[in-house]
Amino acid sequence: MNYAVEVENLFFQYRDGSEALKGISFKIMPGEKIAILGENGAGKTTLLLHLNGVYLPKKGRVKIFGEEVKKGNEYKIRQKVGLVFQNPDDQVFSATVYEDIAFGPVNFGLSKEEVEKRVEKAMKALKIEELKERIPQHLSYGQKKKVAIAGVIAVDPEILILDEPMAFLDPSSRRQIINILKYLEGEGRTLIIATHDVNFAADWAQKVIILKRGRVLAEGPPEILTRDEVIREADLEQPLVYRFSKEILGEGYFLPYKTKDFINLIKSLINRP
Amino acid sequence: MKNIASSAIALSLVIYIIEVSLFNDIRFLIYNLVITLAVFALYNFRFIEAVRNSKIPVLFSAFMVFFAYILNMDFGYQKYVIIFLKSFEAILIVSTFNTMFSFSKVITGFKKIGLLSVLADMVFLTYRYFDVISKELESMEKALISKGFKRGRGFWEWNTMKILGYLVGSLFIRSAERSERVYNAMLSRGYSGKLVLKEEESLFASNLIFIAGILIPPAILLFIEKVY
Numbered sequence: 001m002n003y004a005v006e007v008e009n010l011f012f013q014y015r016d017g018s019e020a021l022k023g024i025s026f027k028i029m030p031g032e033k034i035a036i037l038g039e040n041g042a043g044k045t046t047l048l049l050h051l052n053g054v055y056l057p058k059k060g061r062v063k064i065f066g067e068e069v070k071k072g073n074e075y076k077i078r079q080k081v082g083l084v085f086q087n088p089d090d091q092v093f094s095a096t097v098y099e100d101i102a103f104g105p106v107n108f109g110l111s112k113e114e115v116e117k118r119v120e121k122a123m124k125a126l127k128i129e130e131l132k133e134r135i136p137q138h139l140s141y142g143q144k145k146k147v148a149i150a151g152v153i154a155v156d157p158e159i160l161i162l163d164e165p166m167a168f169l170d171p172s173s174r175r176q177i178i179n180i181l182k183y184l185e186g187e188g189r190t191l192i193i194a195t196h197d198v199n200f201a202a203d204w205a206q207k208v209i210i211l212k213r214g215r216v217l218a219e220g221p222p223e224i225l226t227r228d229e230v231i232r233e234a235d236l237e238q239p240l241v242y243r244f245s246k247e248i249l250g251e252g253y254f255l256p257y258k259t260k261d262f263i264n265l266i267k268s269l270i271n272r273p
Numbered sequence: 274m275k276n277i278a279s280s281a282i283a284l285s286l287v288i289y290i291i292e293v294s295l296f297n298d299i300r301f302l303i304y305n306l307v308i309t310l311a312v313f314a315l316y317n318f319r320f321i322e323a324v325r326n327s328k329i330p331v332l333f334s335a336f337m338v339f340f341a342y343i344l345n346m347d348f349g350y351q352k353y354v355i356i357f358l359k360s361f362e363a364i365l366i367v368s369t370f371n372t373m374f375s376f377s378k379v380i381t382g383f384k385k386i387g388l389l390s391v392l393a394d395m396v397f398l399t400y401r402y403f404d405v406i407s408k409e410l411e412s413m414e415k416a417l418i419s420k421g422f423k424r425g426r427g428f429w430e431w432n433t434m435k436i437l438g439y440l441v442g443s444l445f446i447r448s449a450e451r452s453e454r455v456y457n458a459m460l461s462r463g464y465s466g467k468l469v470l471k472e473e474e475s476l477f478a479s480n481l482i483f484i485a486g487i488l489i490p491p492a493i494l495l496f497i498e499k500v501y
Binding site for chain 1: 376397401402404405451454457458460462465
């Protein structure tokens with residue numbers, strides 16, 4: 001079977017000797033929505049940089065649609081796997097928003113017409129057409145985040161990775177990012193998000209991978225976020241609606257972990273004769 | 274016209290700076306500054322923004338010139354005023370061109386007239402991240418103040434010096450870490466050692482009139498200064 005992503009026994013050590021990844025393995029199907037969770041320093045960002053070919057495996061293997069990431073094909077891999085960094089100031093650096101979104105398509109050698117088409121499409125998808133000629137450093141954090149996402153979408157990758165897309169966003173920008181994710185899902189892309197936000201992961205993801213000190217601690221459907229031993233070991237929290245339901249209803253009931261299921265449960269309780 | 278737009282911009286910048294550097298008389302430098310400002314006013318562009326963008330380089334230049342003066346007062350202050358005026362006019366014109374034509378066009382122009390590509394890219398990224406680093410420094414200063422930091426009786430007071438040393442050191446480390454993240458972000462979007470900037474736009478006739486208005490007066494002033 002051709003997986004979108006296959007990671008086999010991946011190790012990574014920084015120059016200072018600290019081990020960031022210690023034998024990570026997992027597989028992701030095309031079109032899946034994956035949340036990678038873990039405390040600070042768990043190895044999330046290092047792992048993402050391997051999926052995009054910025055870091056090359058020294059031990060272990062990473063395959064993208066069956067093709068092993070290695071020296072010589074990393075440029076090709078970066079066209080297939082787009083990576084949106086946590087801090088947009090690390091990513092958005094051109095003189096204008098338009099130029100920044102065009103940065104990827106231009107580097108990948110697309111024709112001028114194709115670059116224009118892609119940039120216009122990405123700006124429309126992110127609803128940032130009015131920012132076209134603005135200078136990135138004068139934008140708000142949320143606007144810069146959208147420009148960073150548009151810059152990666154313009155490359156049209158089959159797999160899109162977002163590192164902490166909700167970090168430091170106000171509620172309105174957060175809602176906008178969630179809508180953008182819905183749009184990207186609609187296009188059939190494989191989406192991978194690294195996050196600390198268990199509530200978001202429970203609501204959004206089809207599969208969750210929890211990292212702990214460079215290892216995969218748990219992997220599976222978002223239900224695993226309700227398991228006490230996993231959550232305790234990962235230093236995370238159970239989803240808020242799950243904790244709330246557990247507190248109100250106690251054991252022995254169906255305890256939802258998704259907001260949508262929780263709302264349905266409340267409605268059914270209210271409507272009960 | 275389309276293919277020479279950025280080259281013309283970069284070349285006129287270089288010519289203006291050479292012209293200004295050739296003045297030896299303080300009066301002519303002041304005349305040139307007044308005429309340049311008049312051309313700016315006539316052209317009616319975002320002058321305030323250009324001045325605001327040149328604030329830090331001008332302060333840096335003033336500091337360096339003042340420092341040089343303190344170290345060697347034998348030549349008198351006039352020589353240093355001339356150096357400062359020359360740098361001030363050069364910074365002002367660079368800032369003006371950036372505001373008017375966009376920095377990437379100026380950098381593309383420098384590449385076209387023979388400046389090393391890697392050097393031009395470094396200038397471009399330094400310019401972009403200057404703002405980010407300034408904001409970082411500002412927030413670090415605020416954090417210091419919030420933790421009760423007060424400057425001593427003067428800049429040279431030991432504790433003040435020590436804390437500011439930590440601040441600069443920390444900023445240096447943060448900048449180094451940021452540069453790695455920026456580089457990774459560039460790699461992930463297909464960067465392969467050469468920054469490809471936006472395709473050129475045409476240079477309008479009004480731009481050419483402005484460039485002529487900036488370059489011709491100092492040439493005439495230089496001629497008068499050298500001949501008469």
